[in-house]
Structure formats: C-alpha cells, structure tokens
Amino acid sequence: MHTKKLNQSIVDRISELLESSSIDRVLAEIEEFHPEDVAELLERLDLEQAKALLYALPEERAAEVIVELDEEVRASLLQEYSGKELAQEVIENLDSDDAADIISELPQEKIHEVLQSLEDPDQAREIADLLNYAEDTAGSIMAKELVKVNASWKLMRCLREMRRQAEKVDQVHAIYVVDDDDRLLGTLSLKKLLTTSTKTPVSEVYDRKIIKVTTDTHVEEVARLMRKYDLVVIPVVDHEGRLMGRITFDDVMDVMKEEAERDYQMASGLAQDVESADSIFALSKARLPWLLIGMLGGVISSRVVDFFDISQYPEMAAFMPLIAATGGNVGVQSAALVVQSLANDSFNESILQKLLKDLGVGLVTALVCASLMFAVTAALGKPFNLSITVSIALVSVIVFAAMFGTLVPLTLNKFKIDPAVATGPFVTTTNDVIGLFIYFSVAKLIM
Amino acid sequence: MHTKKLNQSIVDRISELLESSSIDRVLAEIEEFHPEDVAELLERLDLEQAKALLYALPEERAAEVIVELDEEVRASLLQEYSGKELAQEVIENLDSDDAADIISELPQEKIHEVLQSLEDPDQAREIADLLNYAEDTAGSIMAKELVKVNASWKLMRCLREMRRQAEKVDQVHAIYVVDDDDRLLGTLSLKKLLTTSTKTPVSEVYDRKIIKVTTDTHVEEVARLMRKYDLVVIPVVDHEGRLMGRITFDDVMDVMKEEAERDYQMASGLAQDVESADSIFALSKARLPWLLIGMLGGVISSRVVDFFDISQYPEMAAFMPLIAATGGNVGVQSAALVVQSLANDSFNESILQKLLKDLGVGLVTALVCASLMFAVTAALGKPFNLSITVSIALVSVIVFAAMFGTLVPLTLNKFKIDPAVATGPFVTTTNDVIGLFIYFSVAKLIM
Numbered sequence: 001m002h003t004k005k006l007n008q009s010i011v012d013r014i015s016e017l018l019e020s021s022s023i024d025r026v027l028a029e030i031e032e033f034h035p036e037d038v039a040e041l042l043e044r045l046d047l048e049q050a051k052a053l054l055y056a057l058p059e060e061r062a063a064e065v066i067v068e069l070d071e072e073v074r075a076s077l078l079q080e081y082s083g084k085e086l087a088q089e090v091i092e093n094l095d096s097d098d099a100a101d102i103i104s105e106l107p108q109e110k111i112h113e114v115l116q117s118l119e120d121p122d123q124a125r126e127i128a129d130l131l132n133y134a135e136d137t138a139g140s141i142m143a144k145e146l147v148k149v150n151a152s153w154k155l156m157r158c159l160r161e162m163r164r165q166a167e168k169v170d171q172v173h174a175i176y177v178v179d180d181d182d183r184l185l186g187t188l189s190l191k192k193l194l195t196t197s198t199k200t201p202v203s204e205v206y207d208r209k210i211i212k213v214t215t216d217t218h219v220e221e222v223a224r225l226m227r228k229y230d231l232v233v234i235p236v237v238d239h240e241g242r243l244m245g246r247i248t249f250d251d252v253m254d255v256m257k258e259e260a261e262r263d264y265q266m267a268s269g270l271a272q273d274v275e276s277a278d279s280i281f282a283l284s285k286a287r288l289p290w291l292l293i294g295m296l297g298g299v300i301s302s303r304v305v306d307f308f309d310i311s312q313y314p315e316m317a318a319f320m321p322l323i324a325a326t327g328g329n330v331g332v333q334s335a336a337l338v339v340q341s342l343a344n345d346s347f348n349e350s351i352l353q354k355l356l357k358d359l360g361v362g363l364v365t366a367l368v369c370a371s372l373m374f375a376v377t378a379a380l381g382k383p384f385n386l387s388i389t390v391s392i393a394l395v396s397v398i399v400f401a402a403m404f405g406t407l408v409p410l411t412l413n414k415f416k417i418d419p420a421v422a423t424g425p426f427v428t429t430t431n432d433v434i435g436l437f438i439y440f441s442v443a444k445l446i447m
Numbered sequence: 448m449h450t451k452k453l454n455q456s457i458v459d460r461i462s463e464l465l466e467s468s469s470i471d472r473v474l475a476e477i478e479e480f481h482p483e484d485v486a487e488l489l490e491r492l493d494l495e496q497a498k499a500l501l502y503a504l505p506e507e508r509a510a511e512v513i514v515e516l517d518e519e520v521r522a523s524l525l526q527e528y529s530g531k532e533l534a535q536e537v538i539e540n541l542d543s544d545d546a547a548d549i550i551s552e553l554p555q556e557k558i559h560e561v562l563q564s565l566e567d568p569d570q571a572r573e574i575a576d577l578l579n580y581a582e583d584t585a586g587s588i589m590a591k592e593l594v595k596v597n598a599s600w601k602l603m604r605c606l607r608e609m610r611r612q613a614e615k616v617d618q619v620h621a622i623y624v625v626d627d628d629d630r631l632l633g634t635l636s637l638k639k640l641l642t643t644s645t646k647t648p649v650s651e652v653y654d655r656k657i658i659k660v661t662t663d664t665h666v667e668e669v670a671r672l673m674r675k676y677d678l679v680v681i682p683v684v685d686h687e688g689r690l691m692g693r694i695t696f697d698d699v700m701d702v703m704k705e706e707a708e709r710d711y712q713m714a715s716g717l718a719q720d721v722e723s724a725d726s727i728f729a730l731s732k733a734r735l736p737w738l739l740i741g742m743l744g745g746v747i748s749s750r751v752v753d754f755f756d757i758s759q760y761p762e763m764a765a766f767m768p769l770i771a772a773t774g775g776n777v778g779v780q781s782a783a784l785v786v787q788s789l790a791n792d793s794f795n796e797s798i799l800q801k802l803l804k805d806l807g808v809g810l811v812t813a814l815v816c817a818s819l820m821f822a823v824t825a826a827l828g829k830p831f832n833l834s835i836t837v838s839i840a841l842v843s844v845i846v847f848a849a850m851f852g853t854l855v856p857l858t859l860n861k862f863k864i865d866p867a868v869a870t871g872p873f874v875t876t877t878n879d880v881i882g883l884f885i886y887f888s889v890a891k892l893i894m
Contacts, residue, residue, distance in 0.1 A: 032656070034656070034676060036675050036676055159641070166638045166641045167642060169638070171636070171637075171638070172638060172641075189618070190613070190619045190637070191614075194610045194613045194619075195614060209479070209481065211481070227704070228483050229481060229483055230695075232696065249696050253677075253696075253700070256707075257674070257703070260704075260707035260711070264707070264710055265787075267711060267783075268714050268779050268780055268782070268783030268870055269776050270784070275788055276785065276788035276796070276801070277788070277796070280804060280807040284811040284815075287777070287780050287808065288815060288816075290776060290780070291773060291816055292816070292819070294776045295772075295816060295819070297768075297769075297772065298766065298768050298769025298770075298773065299823055301765075301769065302768070303765075305765040311761035311762070314757050314758035314761045314764070315758070317757045317761070318748075318750075318753050318757065319745065320764065320767055320768060321744075321745050321748035321752075321883060322741075322742060322744075322745025322746065322748065322749060324771070324772070325742075325744065325879060326738060326742060326745065329716050329737060329738055329741045330734070330738065332716055333715055333716050333734050335715070336712065336714075336716075337717070337722070340711065340712075340722065341722055341723035344722070357730075361727050364728075364731040365731050365738060368731075368735060369738055369742060372742070373746075376746055380746075380749075398738075423715055432768055432772060436768060
C-alpha cells in the first residue's frame with residue numbers, strides 16, 4: 001500500500017460516521033491504516049470522538065496507536081483509564097522503552113498503580129529499572145528486549161535459543177554475543193549465521209569490533225555515534241560492560257529531529273518548542289522573549305543615537321538601518337557556521353586560526369560591500385564626507401561582527417551553554433547596537 | 448571498543464610516523480579503527496600522506512574508507528587512480544548504491560572506463576541502471592542488493608535461498624516476498640522465519656502491509672515516510688510494482704541532515720552549503736548574497752528616510768533601529784513556524800485560519816511591546832507625540848510583519864519554491880523597509 005497523506009475529507013467522513021455511531025464501519029475503514037495514521041486521525045478528531053474510537057480498537061492495536069500519539073493528546077485520551085486498565089490493556093502490549101516512556105508521563109500515584117497491576121513481574125521490574133535513568137541518557141531511551149547468545153554456544157544452539165527469544169522481540173536488528181557474566185563481547189551477523197555450518201562455535205565467527213555506549217551516555221552523543229557509523233541499533237552496557245539494553249535508530253531519529261528543530265527555532269528567534277498549531281497564547285509566549293531582547297537593543301540604540309546628537313547630522317539617519325542590519329546579518333552568519341561545525345563535531349581548527357580566517361572573510365566581504373556602498377552613496381548625490389563615513393563604518397562593522405559572531409558561540413560552548421543560543425537574540429542585537437556606535441564614532445572623526 | 452574522538456595528538460603522531468616512513472606501524476596503529484575514523488584521519492592529514500596511507504591499506508578496507516570520505520577529499524585522493532584501478536580495487540568491493548555514488552562524481556570519460564573495466568557484467572549493468580535515475584529520486588539513492596523470496600516457496604527453501612543471497616548482501620534488514628513476475632507482495636519477518644515450522648509456505652506467514660516507494664519518489668518524501676513509520680529500510684518498486692531496490696535508513700539520515708542544515712543555513716543567511724573549514728573565498732561567496740540583499744534593503748530604507756525628510760523630526764531617528772529590527776524579527780518568527788509545519792507535514796489549517804491566528808498572535812505581542820515602549824519612551828522624557836508615534840507604529844509593524852511572514856513562505860510553497868528561502872533575506876529585509884515606511888507614515892499623521 002502506498003501511504004497517502006491523511007486528507008481533511010477522510011477525517012470529516014470518519015467524524016460523520018462516528019456521529020451516526022457506525023463505529024463498525026469506521027473500524028472497517030481504518031483497518032488497513034498504519035498505527036501512525038490512526039494516531040494522526042485521533043489527533044484531528046474531537047476529543048470525545050477520539051476517545052470513542054480508541055476504546056473500540058482491538059487492545060493490541062490500541063496500544064500501538066497510543067505509542068504514536070502526540071504527548072498532549074495522549075495525556076487527554078488516557079486520563080480516564082484506571083491504573084489497572086492502563087497496565088493490562090496498554091502497557092502489557094508494549095516494548096519496555098515505549099512502556100517506560102508512556103508511564104513516565106503519568107502522575108506519580110498512577111505510575112505506582114500501573115506497575116503494581118502488571119501481571120508479569122519481570123516486565124514490571126524492567127520498566128521500573130528504565131524509569132530510574134536520568135533524562136537524556138542512553139539508559140532512559142533504551143529498550144530491554146534483545147536477542148543475545150553466549151560466545152561458547154554452537155550456531156545450532158544459537159538458532160534454537162533465538163527462536164525462543166524472538167517471541168518477545170518485535171524486530172531483530174542484531175544478535176549480541178555475551179560471556180557467562182553477560183558482558184558484551186560483540187555481535188553475530190545474520191549473514192554469518194545463515195552461511196556458516198551450524199556446528200561452528202559462536203566464538204569463531206562473531207564480530208568483535210563493536211560500538212557501544214554506557215547507560216549514562218548523553219542521547220545526543222548516542223545520536224552522533226549512530227549517525228557517524230550508520231548504525232541501526234546500538235547496545236547499551238553498564239560500567240562493568242554488562243549488556244543492559246539497546247537503542248534503535250528510530251529513537252535516535254527523534255533526538256536528531258528535536259535537536260535540529262531546536263537549533264532552527266533558536267536561529268529564527270523562537271524561545272520555546274512551538275508549532276503552528278499551538279494556541280495563540282503559547283505562540284505569543286515563545287515569540288516575546290526575542291522581541292523584548294530586540295527591543296532592549298533598540299532602546300540602547302536610541303541612547304547611542306541621542307548620545308551622538310543626531311540633530312547635528314540628520315543626513316546620517318538615512319544609513320542607520322543599513323549599518324545595523326549588516327552588522328546583525330554578518331554576526332548571525334558567523335555564529336551559525338560555528339554552531340554547525342560544533343554540532344557536526346568538525347571543529348578542528350584552533351580558536352586563533354578560526355579568528356584569523358574570520359578576519360579574512362570579514363575583510364573580503366567588507367571590501368565588496370563598502371566599495372559598492374561608496375558608489376551607491378555617490379550616485380545618490382550624498383556628500384563625500386557621508387560616503388566615506390558609511391564605507392569606513394561598514395568595513396569596521398563587518399569585520400567586528402564576523403569575529404564577535406565567532407567568539408560568542410565558542411565562549412558559550414566552553415561554559416557548556418548551548419552555542420545555538422548565539423544565533424538567536426544576543427549576537428544580532430549586540431551587533432546592531434555596536435554597529436551604530438561604530439558608525440557614529442567614525443562620523444565624529446570624519447565630519 | 449568505545450569510540451573516542453580522533454584528537455589532534457593522534458593525527459600528529461600518525462603524521463610523524465608517515466614522515467619516518469613507518470607505514471607498517473601506522474597500519475598496526477589504525478587496525479582497530481572503523482572505516483569512518485580512518486576516513487576522518489585521511490581528511491586531516493596532508494594530501495600526500497593521505498594518498499600514501501590509502502594506497503597502503505588492504506584493498507577491501509580502502510574501499511570501505513573511500514565511501515566514508517568527504518566528496519572533495521575523495522576527488523583529490525582518487526585523481527591518480529586509473530579507470531581500471533578504480534573498477535577493480537574500489538568499485539568491485541562496494542554495494543551498488545555506494546558504487547554508483549562514487550562513479551557519478553567522476554569525469555564523464557572516466558565513468559565509461561570504470562564501467563567497462565568491471566569484471567562482473569551484472570554489477571556493471573546494475574550500476575549503469577542506477578546512474579540513470581534523476582538526482583533526488585528514490586532510484587538514485589537505492590541499492591540493488593537485497594534478499595527476496597517467492598511467495599510460493601516453503602520456509603525451508605527460503606532459508607536455503609537466503610543463504611545463497613546473503614553472500615552478496617552485507618546486512619539483511621528485510622526479507623522481501625515477490626510473486627513470479629518479481630512484483631513486491633510484502634515482507635517476511637525474521638521472527639516469523641525463526642519461529643514457524645519450515646514446512647509452512649511463505650504465502651501463509653508474510654506481512655502484506657508494506658510501505659514502499661517508486662523509483663521516482665523524491666528523496667525528501669522517502670525520508671518523511673521512513674521517519675514517520677520508523678523504517679530501517681524501504682523497498683523501491685517501478686510503476687508495474689516490480690521490486691527494483693531498497694533504501695536503508697542511513698542514506699535517509701544523510702538526506703534529513705542535509706535538509707535540516709540547508710534550512711538552518713537559509714535561516715542564518717548563508718546562500719550555499721558551506722562549513723567553517725571551507726576556504727575564505729567559498730565562505731565569502733556564501734555570505735555575500737544575503738549581505739547584498741540586506742544592503743539593498745538598507746539603501747531603500749535610506750530613500751524612505753530621505754523621502755520623509757528626517758531633518759524635520761531628527762528625534763525620530765533614535766527609534767528607527769528599534770522599529771526596523773522588530774519588524775524583521777517578527778517576520779522571521781512567522782516564516783520559520785510556517786516552514787517548520789510545512790516540513791513536518793503538519794500544516795492542517797486553512798490559509799485563512801492561519802492568518803486569523805497570526806493576527807491574534809500579532810495583536811497580543813504587539814500590545815505587550817507597544818505598551819512597554821510607551822512606558823520606556825515616557826521614562827526617557829521623550830515628547831508625548833513621539834511616544835505615541837513609536838507605540839502605534841510598533842503595533843502596525845508587528846501585525847503586518849506577522850502576516851507577511853506567514854504569507855511569503857505559503858506563497859513560495861504554492862509555486863513549488865523551497866519555503867525556507869523566506870526565512871532568509873527576503874522577509875527580514877522587506878519588513879525592515881516596510882517597518883520604516885509605516886513608522887514615518889504614522890509620524891506624518893500624528894506630528
């Protein structure tokens with residue numbers, strides 16, 4: 001089946017069918033939908049309709065859909081489930097990582113209730129374990145379900161044991177090889193398993209070159225490793241090297257995506273993770289911080305202008321926007337380049353090298369911009385003094401902004417603050433203000 | 448092995464060893480390195496040293512490393528390989544997608560030479576096929592290597608055939624089920640294969656719910672589907688439904704990453720895909736377009752200021768930076784939200800709904816900003832007329848910029864232009880200019 005986008009007409013039709021209480025027709029209609037699409041449908045229906053539909057779904061399917069829901073929608077939809085219902089209808093049908101995810105969003109007293117209502121004590125213990133790991137660590141996003149074999153087994157026994165283990169694991173991405181103390185030694189490839197004699201011992205054919213993380217590795221580092229080494233799955237070990245779980249690529253894709261969106265929003269001046277669909281209040285709240293910082297910059301700029309007493313040279317006013325905008329633009333460009341190379345871990349130059357290069361780039365762009373502006377101001381019939389002032393100010397502003405835009409994210413990074421903050425308000429606003437200051441200082445010297 | 452970042456001291460030591468021509472010691476030192484790390488090492492050595500090291504690597508390992516190299520470094524390193532050497536030492540050791548990738552970067556005459564020098568005619572045909580697909584389509588990034596079974600086979604025969612096919616395939620992510628005409632019917636899970644009696648026919652146990660793309664699907668759509676449905680691998684079919692190849696998650700991670708970086712660079716005013724490490728010339732070239740557009744805006748702003756004859760109200764100059772910056776900031780915020788929801792395919796509102804909401808957000812933020820500025824200007828002892836002018840201008844500018852910032856990317860998207868362009872120069876600069884125009888128009892009315 002090719003997946004089509006869930007268009008509004010399908011949502012409307014299903015909504016009508018639900019109104020006329022033809023729930024069976026709805027179930028027939030969505031039978032071929034993937035869980036992700038049912039989740040999207042629920043998110044777009046009224047809450048009451050969504051609840052009715054979710055209740056009508058077969059238990060296992062409902063659980064799959066619940067995993068894919070938006071966190072907020074999920075909270076509303078699950079509100080009326082008792083702890084026991086949650087445990088037996090939802091959690092028991094899920095992998096440990098998804099189960100832990102959903103449970104961690106519940107209120108404290110309900111978490112306890114759910115864990116107590118689970119019928120399988122192993123599952124309850126595994127989930128409780130996962131809930132203990134600190135947020136943003138490998139432990140907090142790993143799953144316990146995996147297929148492992150002992151290095152001393154023959155391949156025949158592996159196949160037999162894997163058959164048993166695979167019952168519990170949805171998708172087998174890797175077969176881990178451990179020693180008698182459960183310490184991770186390597187992986188056994190499916191290819192080797194299929195193409196080697198079944199009498200061969202595992203120890204002769206497994207791959208020892210394995211990339212692993214510990215339970216306390218930061219999720220962004222996990223994402224970096226999986227991306228760099230193109231891994232579908234990465235094993236997680238404790239500090240004794242024992243195999244604790246595994247993280248699959250889809251969880252890491254989510255981390256990467258969140259990271260990229262955060263940087264993008266930072267660069268566009270949004271202070272919180274918002275989307276178009278959020279409320280007017282949430283959107284305004286995310287926008288105001290940058291606007292207010294920008295306005296603070298504007299107020300300081302106004303003080304700079306007043307300080308130099310613009311009424312003496314009113315013709316200077318015309319080029320203030322140009323100077324301020326150019327300073328801001330150059331600063332953001334420099335900062336973005338640094339943020340990107342820090343994120344890609346490709347920052348191999350020394351800070352001095354980097355600054356010297358930025359000086360070069362600054363000078364090249366500054367000379368192009370300044371000579372152009374000199375010609376333009378002359379063509380507009382501006383006085384020679386003003387043309388010279390604008391051009392010299394431009395060179396100084398561009399060179400300064402280029403180096404400042406580089407230094408700020410590097411400094412933030414040194415103090416373990418997310419350098420992407422620099423591409424937001426701080427660099428632009430500071431460069432606006434300092435740009436004007438430079439402009440007027442040059443003017444004072446020349447005019 | 449835990450992977451450590453390749454630090455400068457390791458690079459320096461290896462560089463020294465290469466100088467003293469202890470190539471064997473270098474080979475021993477990097478024996479445990481993953482291909483990705485060897486590639487990074489080569490990128491950080493001098494070209495001559497890198498060449499020497501690459502030549503010294505065993506053939507299969509060299510091929511793995513070459514795949515991981517930066518495009519430009521790869522071009523320099525491969526320059527001296529003849530077509531025949533490339534074919535027999537590099538290409539023959541690679542999967543079809545990587546092979547096609549590397550060949551497509553070569554000069555036209557060399558492509559021909561390489562294809563002719565391949566010993567396996569099947570491989571040559573497969574690569575030539577892949578080279579035919581248009582850039583940015585699923586066909587252009589898929590690989591031909593896959594494991595497939597016929598729906599009419601029993602599982603026992605599957606295992607036997609898979610053993611044979613697996614010889615050619617590095618990692619088995621999925622087992623595809625096809626009919627006698629090679630049309631894709633579904634997938635057989637490893638779990639089913641391991642846990643079902645070997646006498647069962649494939650047709651009874653395979654999964655018919657399969658997400659697939661056609662050879663001409665755009666890579667960004669492929670990425671969207673794989674991310675949405677958490678797929679490790681996605682099959683590619685032709686328009687008759689025949690199985691042509693498969694795309695793995697790592698290729699799509701690259702697409703996602705490029706996409707995210709492009710949007711980020713667009714939002715930060717960089718016109719081309721550059722990194723910190725590029726040359727001063729390349730960096731200047733990527734920066735100048737936005738700077739020049741910004742300067743054009745600055746020149747137009749200067750005309751607006753001249754047109755309203757600022758020397759009549761020189762005190763207005765002080766708040767020009769504030770008005771211009773706020774307009775630009777609001778516009779970018781709006782545009783970024785639209786770009787993001789278009790990219791996430793979560794844009795479900797009608798344009799009218801969206802604009803009404805933006806009007807709401809604009810009004811809320813505008814009222815907060817304007818009342819604050821009214822208080823600040825009053826506190827600074829500015830004349831009442833000027834305070835009122837600044838506040839009214841702010842409200843108008845913010846509301847206008849919010850709606851304009853929304854409309855521009857939506858319009859670009861309608862005309863199939865990447866809406867992310869809007870977060871770059873166009874919206875900021877236009878809002879700067881229009882902001883000043885509004886400011887002076889309000890002043891004309893009031894003062």
